[in-house]
Amino acid sequence: MKCIDIISKILFPPQCLACAVRLDSGILCEPCLEAIPCYTTLFCARCGARSPEAKKICHRETPYLLGSVGPYDNATLKLLIQNLKFRGVRQAAKPLAILIARYLRKIPIDTGKFILIPLPLSRKRRNERGFNQAAEIAKYLAEYLPIQIRNDILLRNRNTKPQTETKNAAERQKNILGCFSVSKQRDIFRKDILLLDDVVTSGATLGEAACALKAAGARKIIAITAAKA
Numbered sequence: 001m002k003c004i005d006i007i008s009k010i011l012f013p014p015q016c017l018a019c020a021v022r023l024d025s026g027i028l029c030e031p032c033l034e035a036i037p038c039y040t041t042l043f044c045a046r047c048g049a050r051s052p053e054a055k056k057i058c059h060r061e062t063p064y065l066l067g068s069v070g071p072y073d074n075a076t077l078k079l080l081i082q083n084l085k086f087r088g089v090r091q092a093a094k095p096l097a098i099l100i101a102r103y104l105r106k107i108p109i110d111t112g113k114f115i116l117i118p119l120p121l122s123r124k125r126r127n128e129r130g131f132n133q134a135a136e137i138a139k140y141l142a143e144y145l146p147i148q149i150r151n152d153i154l155l156r157n158r159n160t161k162p163q164t165e166t167k168n169a170a171e172r173q174k175n176i177l178g179c180f181s182v183s184k185q186r187d188i189f190r191k192d193i194l195l196l197d198d199v200v201t202s203g204a205t206l207g208e209a210a211c212a213l214k215a216a217g218a219r220k221i222i223a224i225t226a227a228k229a
């Protein structure tokens, strides 16, 4: 351990983000991690209906099913995502990956048969943040699940303004229309895809990415997020 790390550990001992208990390492204590509720089904991405058998039972035209660990209004889940995304705390990706791995084991899909694609950021956004939060979560996820991860398939063609700054559904749709493209199409042709992001709100961005993957020949697409609003 570097001298500066030792000093900063003495001055600012690591503590749990949620309950402030002292920690030896990491940012969340085990009990706080365990206390986060975990859904056990997939959902219709359009209407939110539960899909316990991982099959579309309504809104079949929607290009993907949605999977989420828990609700975004869970305080701990929200803290983890906000720290990762807005405070640059890369370590927050690890507990999120643990939670997603736990969730993926509960739903009836064989993750080994899927290709995992983290939702890409525009180059501008990635440079501002220093990393892509979805790719950070994916990196840790590979430690807990045997899964193929590809960061070179789905590309973001242009910068878009944050979806939170759009006024309504129509504007959100317009904002991201055509912003994704797919390279190496042969690698995903008739393959099942897990599309990974930190949080889903309106689903417009994930829907656009799923459409691009479908148009490139992907078979089944399941978007997986740590939280859903």
Ligand SMILES: [Zn+2]
Residues within 6 Å of the ligand: 016, 017, 018, 019, 020, 021, 028, 029, 030, 031, 032, 033
């Ligand atoms: Zn705690």
Ligand SMILES: [Zn+2]
Residues within 6 Å of the ligand: 044, 045, 046, 047, 048, 049, 058, 059
């Ligand atoms: Zn539906």
